[in-house]
Amino acid sequence: MAHQVTIKDLARHLNISVATVSRAIRDMPEIKAETRDAVLKLAKEWDYQPNILATNLVKSRTKTIGVIVPDLAYHFFASVIKGIEEEAFARGYSLLLTQTSELYERELTNVQNLSRGQVEGFIISLSQETTDYEHLKRLQRKGIPLVFFDRDADEIDVPKVMVDNVGAAYEATRHLIENGCKRIAFLAGPTNVTVSNQRQLGYENALKNAGLKIDKALIVHGNYNLQKVIELTNELFELQEPPDGLVVVSDRLAVGAISALRVKKIRIPEDVAIVSFNDEPMCTIITPTLTSVSQPTFEMGKMAMSLLINQIDNLDSQLKPEVIVFKTELKIRESSMKIK
Amino acid sequence: MAHQVTIKDLARHLNISVATVSRAIRDMPEIKAETRDAVLKLAKEWDYQPNILATNLVKSRTKTIGVIVPDLAYHFFASVIKGIEEEAFARGYSLLLTQTSELYERELTNVQNLSRGQVEGFIISLSQETTDYEHLKRLQRKGIPLVFFDRDADEIDVPKVMVDNVGAAYEATRHLIENGCKRIAFLAGPTNVTVSNQRQLGYENALKNAGLKIDKALIVHGNYNLQKVIELTNELFELQEPPDGLVVVSDRLAVGAISALRVKKIRIPEDVAIVSFNDEPMCTIITPTLTSVSQPTFEMGKMAMSLLINQIDNLDSQLKPEVIVFKTELKIRESSMKIK
């Protein structure tokens, strides 16, 4: 690789000290205009780029944030990242983006690698597998700021950007009830995913409030394995009394359920009305179009970044970490419009 | 932030030199076992993490690669990134991942930011807007290795990971012809996107070879704006002689076209058979399921990373840059199965 130009090169050529070059480059006021101009001219000519590693080292700052999400291919995460990026860019931070592929091991290595002086803080959405939080506690002990979004850990007391999952699921379930569903099933995620549990709670509350009974046989736990979802759907609809409404914890799982129902010739929404979560773009293109809970992903990303920078800029403050809860919006489409 | 432990701290406490600590940490053979053990024990106790910035600075290596893609929310890119990540991880590299949102300006800033000593090389897929390549030429002048995938620039002579777009489009068009289509339209991307132009060429070749004439009225150029795609589709199907086959440059555009056709009550595949490109997961869940060209995204990512590392490890070699062309596979589904 061609030798990168350094301030030393510039200084030598101009017969001045590196300190002066450094000051000129950063446009510090004490530098004489001619000196500054000469430096800038040569810098431009030689295409000088400051070595950010060196700057970071002396400043003990990297202006870089580590972002760890389960999977970039999930539309939800890609979309939150846009918000994170936007805010980071506006505030002069860069991102180190990694994904765990839902594996705890990967999460661990990612956290470790990034915490070797590379990042000043983390924005994390936990992997599905994560039940041990030692790696996060270690960050806290080291005083490295951390913000969760969407998938958090109760026992880690840091700022969090969440949506009102209980309320959202309540509203979604309520919508099915209002459309005449009497026997509503819930296709949940893994039992250790908080988001799923919260949605389940909202679902149960809605049933209770409507005077419907909670039937544990109607609550099943899937994951991102399509085959598993198909099996669970089949089981639900082979019950003596099959459901006439279905709340699904995410669009991905809903798609699995729909394909299982198609095979069984169960009609949507006539035989079973469906609502799910995330409002991925595909909701509007599948048949029937899918009623889904939309989340303000871009704003969530911006907020997460914002909370993190507040922490970084204000490390000694002993304020209780903020938990921001965003409102959701139920996008009503064909899949839930059961004829009453 | 709590003061991070450094080798100096360890050295002082153990009454040895930092050089010895450094060697012990890296398990160099010349260190006496007892010394090494003592160092490692204390390092563990104090949760010492080497400051990677310092290491990078002295080694003049970052073991980090900059990856620039148009949009992480496109399934294709998220999917290639998995391959890049896999290979990077296996070879001890980290990634600095950025997206341009298809904006040339963003591409420029991303390249500039990352080239300040942060990365040892780039893997880039160009934004839709990019027609000026000065930022890339600057990388080349600085001797910073670069690899393209999918969206490249002809005039930049670096390793490239591509698919055989001409061949793929030929096969897709041929498939429509074999299914009885006589008048096949091509819904292309922007005129400056090479990938789109290559697919157009394959489409034209297939028509020629089948003795069908190329009608320029049947070739229209869209972009990722849904409304635009709908308009173009409407125009195509309001022609005196509307098409009975449609090759679409990507699944995203195909979805737009399909929704326009639905409004016009034009049946797929009975009235018009459709094939597109990318084989996104949604192809299997929309109605009708969409025939699409699948690309080996994971392998493409691995290969891109591999080519880049070869360059990094071997900077002086004057070999002609390799261009790797991957084969594609046409996944035949309902949308193209016109009854003959």
Add this chain to the structure above:
DNA sequence: CTGAAAGCGCTTACAG
């Protein structure tokens, strides 16, 4: 307005 010197946290010949 400018320079010499120390230092950020490491690594690595060189010497012993």
Add this chain to the structure above:
DNA sequence: CTGAAAGCGCTTACAG
């Protein structure tokens, strides 16, 4: 087997 010293490319009191 270990240490002193120089150096990676910067920044920043301190002195003049």
